[in-house]
Amino acid sequence: MADLPSSRPYVVVGAGIHGLSTAYHLAKELRDRGLGSGRDIVVLEKSEPGAGASGIACGVVRNNYYQPAMSELMQACVEVWESDPAAYAYNPVGYMALGPAVQESDLVEVYERQERIGYSSTLVTGEAEVDRYMKELFPDWRAQGVTVCLHEHQGGFAFNRESVLGLVGKCRSEDVEILTGVEVTGLEFGPDDAVTAVETNQGRIAVGEQLVIAPGPWAQRFWELLGLPPTIDIRTPSGEVVRDRPMWTYWNLQEGEIQVDPQMFALADGGAPPVIHLDSDAPLHTDEGKPVTDELWGIYFKRDRRGVQGGASPLVVDGDLHGARLEPRLQNDRRGARGREGARRRALEPALSLPLRALLHGRPAPSLPFPVSVELANTLGRR
Numbered sequence: 537m538a539d540l541p542s543s544r545p546y547v548v549v550g551a552g553i554h555g556l557s558t559a560y561h562l563a564k565e566l567r568d569r570g571l572g573s574g575r576d577i578v579v580l581e582k583s584e585p586g587a588g589a590s591g592i593a594c595g596v597v598r599n600n601y602y603q604p605a606m607s608e609l610m611q612a613c614v615e616v617w618e619s620d621p622a623a624y625a626y627n628p629v630g631y632m633a634l635g636p637a638v639q640e641s642d643l644v645e646v647y648e649r650q651e652r653i654g655y656s657s658t659l660v661t662g663e664a665e666v667d668r669y670m671k672e673l674f675p676d677w678r679a680q681g682v683t684v685c686l687h688e689h690q691g692g693f694a695f696n697r698e699s700v701l702g703l704v705g706k707c708r709s710e711d712v713e714i715l716t717g718v719e720v721t722g723l724e725f726g727p728d729d730a731v732t733a734v735e736t737n738q739g740r741i742a743v744g745e746q747l748v749i750a751p752g753p754w755a756q757r758f759w760e761l762l763g764l765p766p767t768i769d770i771r772t773p774s775g776e777v778v779r780d781r782p783m784w785t786y787w788n789l790q791e792g793e794i795q796v797d798p799q800m801f802a803l804a805d806g807g808a809p810p811v812i813h814l815d816s817d818a819p820l821h822t823d824e825g826k827p828v829t830d831e832l833w834g835i836y837f838k839r840d841r842r843g844v845q846g847g848a849s850p851l852v853v854d855g856d857l858h859g860a861r862l863e864p865r866l867q868n869d870r871r872g873a874r875g876r877e878g879a880r881r882r883a884l885e886p887a888l889s890l891p892l893r894a895l896l897h898g899r900p901a902p903s904l905p906f907p908v909s910v911e912l913a914n915t916l917g918r919r
């Protein structure tokens with residue numbers, strides 16, 4: 537049993553990258569401003585640090601997002617990674633996005649925003665030009681139909697678990713308390729609707745100043761505890777408002793690692809390669825010439841420690857997931873979900889990667905792009 541404090545000025549829920557980073561930076565700010573210290577903060581984690589998405593993420597650090605506000609936000613994030621590469625297990629190898637003509641205008645827009653804020657990148661357009669640029673880096677490059685390349689010279693990737701542990705160390709160095717095995721199960725509200733306390737599986741903690749909710753893919757639960765609506769109206773870029781979209785949808789991201797000598801994946805000069813994300817509308821064949829798909833497809837890969845890691849288009853997890861239990865886990869983890877044996881699992885529907893899907897349908901993806909591997913061990917069969 538964790539030794540639960542009866543109250544704390546700042547309570548953070550979730551010891552993933554968001555909860556830990558918030559706790560650490562808050563502790564520093566309190567100290568620097570003479571307003572307190574890390575002792576004013578407690579992080580509550582139902583399992584262990586990195587038990588959620590942060591512990592299984594691919595770890596790519598990039599500044600390629602379509603929402604304009606993300607460019608500056610990601611620039612600030614990249615500066616955090618760059619501030620202590622050793623502690624965050626950060627590899628500043630850069631990131632490349634390559635795509636077909638249908639993606640050109642988006643990548644040009646992203647590049648122009650990067651230029652405006654001084655984020656270091658190179659844009660190459662035109663099929664022959666992109667081919668030439670890529671062959672200089674990788675002489676065996678042979679992707680077809682790629683007409684745009686955005687090469688971010690900043691960014692790269694981090695080793696996920698080590699990054700989380702790096703943040704745990706930073707939190708502890710600021711005297712932030714991290715309590716594991718403590719699950720927040722409810723919230724208490726004051727007359728002004730502010731949260732005044734959290735209920736946990738081990739007791740109650742009064743919240744003096746602020747509650748930070750960083751539960752990753754379990755956000756839906758807190759959304760409900762806060763009494764927020766299950767649907768949302770979305771304004772599309774054309775101004776059309778799509779009403780009553782489900783607030784939460786889930787995607788299953790397919791990832792894996794090929795156990796080859798990582799040095800096989802290297803730049804022409806032998807240097808460490810950037811992370812590569814390639815989308816293409818060229819028909820995809822196996823080396824034996826068998827067709828894989830003639831629709832838009834996408835893949836990314838990065839050098840890992842014992843191989844090359846890659847991933848493909850996520851799968852939509854179909855159906856009403858209200859009350860579903862989430863189990864982020866590695867794709868090759870065959871141990872199965874914790875919980876009820878033989879629980880019914882929902883079918884997974886193949887889907888395009890989010891940017892491609894949005895482009896095809898001319899509107900944003902149906903919900904937040906929130907890649908998560910899920911194992912559903914639920915109740916759905918009983919509803």
Ligand SMILES: Cc1cc2nc3c(=O)[nH]c(=O)nc-3n(C[C@H](O)[C@H](O)[C@H](O)COP(=O)(O)OP(=O)(O)OC[C@H]3O[C@@H](n4cnc5c(N)ncnc54)[C@H](O)[C@@H]3O)c2cc1C
Nearest residue numbers: 550552553554582588589590593594595596720751752908
């Ligand atoms: C397979 C995969 C690949 C990804 N690849 C990338 C990538 O390459 N680059 C990138 O930028 N992003 C990537 N992401 C997304 C990224 O991992 C997430 O955005 C990020 O890790 C979310 O961090 P978080 O702290 O918000 O959530 P999490 O890491 O999920 O942490 C939430 C924590 O809250 C705890 N918690 C939940 N509910 C409670 C409760 N009631 N009480 C107490 N504790 C609770 C959980 O146990 C968990 O530890 C990827 C995600 C996945 C799943």
